[in-house]
Amino acid sequence: MSNRGAKEMVRSVVGYPKDIIGVKLLDRTSIVGDEALQKKSYVNLHFPLEDGVLKEASEKDTQAARELIQHVISLSKPQPGDRVCGIVGVPARASISNKNQLLRITDELMSFSMVVSEPFMVAYGLNKLTNAIIIDIGAGTIDICAMKGTIPGPEEQITLMKAGNHIDSFLANAITESYPDVQITPQLAQKIKDQYGFVGQPQQDIVVNLRSGGKPRPHEITKEVQMACETIVSDIIENVEQLITTFDPEDQEEAVSNIILAGGGSRLAGLDGLLANSLQEYGQVNVVRVSDPIFSGCAGALKMATELPVDYWNQVGDVIGS
Ligand SMILES: Nc1ncnc2c1ncn2[C@@H]1O[C@H](COP(=O)(O)OP(=O)(O)OP(=O)(O)O)[C@@H](O)[C@H]1O
Numbered sequence: 001m002s003n004r005g006a007k008e009m010v011r012s013v014v015g016y017p018k019d020i021i022g023v024k025l026l027d028r029t030s031i032v033g034d035e036a037l038q039k040k041s042y043v044n045l046h047f048p049l050e051d052g053v054l055k056e057a058s059e060k061d062t063q064a065a066r067e068l069i070q071h072v073i074s075l076s077k078p079q080p081g082d083r084v085c086g087i088v089g090v091p092a093r094a095s096i097s098n099k100n101q102l103l104r105i106t107d108e109l110m111s112f113s114m115v116v117s118e119p120f121m122v123a124y125g126l127n128k129l130t131n132a133i134i135i136d137i138g139a140g141t142i143d144i145c146a147m148k149g150t151i152p153g154p155e156e157q158i159t160l161m162k163a164g165n166h167i168d169s170f171l172a173n174a175i176t177e178s179y180p181d182v183q184i185t186p187q188l189a190q191k192i193k194d195q196y197g198f199v200g201q202p203q204q205d206i207v208v209n210l211r212s213g214g215k216p217r218p219h220e221i222t223k224e225v226q227m228a229c230e231t232i233v234s235d236i237i238e239n240v241e242q243l244i245t246t247f248d249p250e251d252q253e254e255a256v257s258n259i260i261l262a263g264g265g266s267r268l269a270g271l272d273g274l275l276a277n278s279l280q281e282y283g284q285v286n287v288v289r290v291s292d293p294i295f296s297g298c299a300g301a302l303k304m305a306t307e308l309p310v311d312y313w314n315q316v317g318d319v320i321g322s
C-alpha cells in the first residue's frame with residue numbers, strides 16, 4: 001500500500017527459467033508472484049520469505065528477495081526523482097542479523113526504509129495501543145504481541161514458526177495418508193484450506209475433486225482439513241495465556257476483552273469462537289477478526305508512515321538510509 005493509493009497483494013515467490021526454452025517463453029529472466037506459480041513447469045521457484053523471514057542460506061535467495069521487493073516497489077509506480085520511503089513488516093521476534101540483511105537489500109532499492117514488527121503495525125493501524133493482544137496468523141509465522149502503551153519489546157512478543165505453510169504441508173500429508181493414490185501438492189492443499197479451512201465443529205462435509213492417475217474424483221476430506229487447521233491452535237492458546245500474565249493484574253481483564261486476530265490465517269472458520277472458549281477462565285474474553293486481514297499490517301504501516309515523520313522512525317523499528 002502506498003500513500004498514492006496503491007494496494008496490491010503479491011505471492012512472495014520468484015521464478016527463474018529452468019533453461020533456454022523458459023527464457024524464450026517468458027522473454028524475461030525472472031517472474032514474480034502468482035505468474036511464477038502458474039509457470040512452475042518451466043521455472044525454478046524460490047520462496048525467499050518462506051519462514052516469514054529472509055532466507056539467509058544462498059545468494060540466489062537473496063537475489064530473489066531483492067527482485068521481489070523491487071517488484072513490489074514498482075507496483076506503487078514511483079516517478080523518476082521520487083524519494084521512496086518504505087516500511088517492511090517482519091515477524092515479531094525476527095533476529096537482528098536477519099533484519100540487518102533485509103535492510104541491506106532495502107537500502108539498495110529505497111531512499112529510506114524501516115523493518116518493524118508486523119503485529120505492532122496491525123495494532124498501530126487499529127489504534128489498539130494499550131491493553132490488547134494481537135494475533136497475526138501469516139504464512140510463515142504466527143506473531144503474537146501484547147500492547148501495553150509502549151513500543152513492544154522482546155518480552156511482549158512471540159513468534160511461532162508453525163503457521164499457514166505448516167497447515168498446508170500437514171494437509172497435503174494427511175490427504176496422502178488417507179488417499180495414497182491422490183496427487184497433491186502443498187499449493188493445492190493451500191487452495192483447499194483457503195476455501196474450506198475451519199477449526200472446531202465441522203459445519204458441513206468437505207468434498208473436493210482430487211486427481212488420481214490423472215482423473216479427478218470427489219474425495220471427502222473434512223477430518224483431514226480439521227486436523228491440519230487445528231495444528232496451530234494449542235500453540236496460540238499456550239502463548240496467549242503466557243502473554244496475559246505479563247500484563248499488570250488490573251489490566252488483564254481489559255486485555256482479554258481486546259484479542260485481535262489478523263493475517264490471512266485469521267480467516268479460518270471457527271477460530272475466534274474456539275479461542276474465546278478455550279480462554280474463558282480468564283474473564284470476559286472477546287476475540288475479533290480484523291475486517292481486512294491480509295492488509296491490516298500494511299494499512300497500519302502506511303498510517304504510521306504518513307503520521308510519523310521519517311526522523312522518528314528509528315524509535316519504532318530498525319532504519320537505514322536518509
Ligand atoms: N480464507 C482463508 N482461510 C485460511 N487461511 C487463509 C485464508 N486466506 C488466506 N489464508 C492463509 O493466510 C496466509 C497468508 O496470510 P498473510 O498474507 O497474512 O501472511 P504473510 O504476512 O505473507 O506471512 P508472514 O506474516 O508469515 O510473513 C497463507 O497461509 C494463506 O493460505
Ligand SMILES: [Mg+2]
Pocket residue numbers: 118136137138139263297
Ligand atoms: Mg504477515
